[in-house]
Amino acid sequence: MSEGRLLLVEDEPALARGLSDTLRAQGFDVHIAADGQRGLDMAATVKPDLILLDIMLPKVNGFDVCRTLRGQGIDVPIVMLTAKGQEEDVILGLNLGADDYITKPFRTGELIARAKALLRRRGTDRAVQRFGDCEIDMAARRVLRNGAPVDLTAREFALLAYFASRPGRALARDTILNAVWGAAVFVTPRSIDRCVATLRSKVEPDAHNPIYIQTIREIGYRFEPTGSIPS
Amino acid sequence: MSEGRLLLVEDEPALARGLSDTLRAQGFDVHIAADGQRGLDMAATVKPDLILLDIMLPKVNGFDVCRTLRGQGIDVPIVMLTAKGQEEDVILGLNLGADDYITKPFRTGELIARAKALLRRRGTDRAVQRFGDCEIDMAARRVLRNGAPVDLTAREFALLAYFASRPGRALARDTILNAVWGAAVFVTPRSIDRCVATLRSKVEPDAHNPIYIQTIREIGYRFEPTGSIPS
DNA sequence: TCGAACGGTAACAATTCCGTAACACCCCAC
């Protein structure tokens, strides 16, 4: 599951490590650059949805990184992240084209909320879930397989989204019916089987030997994003 | 020459006065609302480019104002401005759709820089949008196709502009109705279909096989500026 | 080993949904 790609430009290893762990736990796909020059390079190669930028960096400082990126027309949201809390630094950073400026020591929850606010405004706040060679894009209501769109019907998408929301858990047919078809609907439980079959034919490498959507005899199904069987 | 229209929602007269003087000196066109209800009204009538929103307000508090505005699909940047600096308040505010959150006592220079950063974003985000052989000129409220103006009705332009503001996202009919027709209007969702049909005939290479305005059965539509799938 | 139960899936039918043409209403300019 990915909330988006972040580029963290930070030279202090301990801080970079701690922060990236927290952000990854939040579902972000985090890349780290240890100095300003690498930050510039990775901004071009990684194409992040958001940059977290320390100011005091070896080689090229954060202000210069920001100025350079904007000069190149790179428009990605930038959050400056620094111990320098002087008003003139904040103003300078924002005037150079940064979108937000947070002073250390900052509260991680706030940092995440600010990052998400920027992604939301930019419209890149998508949560993408991956399994195998597929990714489910809830915002676009679409599934891509190796980058190509998979033609799913509404029911199939709803079922897959439900599976993805409950990975690794045994799901009884009744439970699935209630969640995906709705409580008020009278449908044969066999309708689920049919829908699962078409889903498998569209997202499984081998529909006859499913690895993601596994059958639990007498119960229902279990979705395994990793394709492996847990102990 | 105005830097933009600001709506300051603040109940304490002294602070409102002082702040608005400073902002006016910076070239902003400042309107003041003394409570939350008036803030909501003025947001609709004044149509500000940015809202500075105090949290602790009589009648309707700032969080509710923010929630209500976003619920109405009003997308104006909001800066929350408050003495409540608790992390959970900051996170709540940002999650409700605020764009920034500054705690009192704040430094005026920083506030102005943050406001300008948000306005700058808005300015650069919405110049001219391109898709296929068309370009949408928001300022001129006009669409060119291969350089020639396309004759769109007001409704069609509003719909296309809305699509362009949310590229690649699934848009439910209800959402579209709220955003383009307005929350208070009673119209059949089928009216959207009809408007989409005419739009397609005007901007799609082949209206019967649309590539930009895609149908999502049972849901609504999705606008893909690239006409294909992003990598 | 046999039979019953269960799930996979193909075929079919009914339903739902969308595109679009036709029509009606409203507003405004003249």
Add this chain to the structure above:
DNA sequence: GTGGGGTGTTACGGAATTGTTACCGTTCGA
């Protein structure tokens, strides 16, 4: 008033979806 453009509603036809049924292979227990 009158005409014309814009906009919402309705209806029809085609197409996609989806539930059901049936048949078959597999699994499991006696």
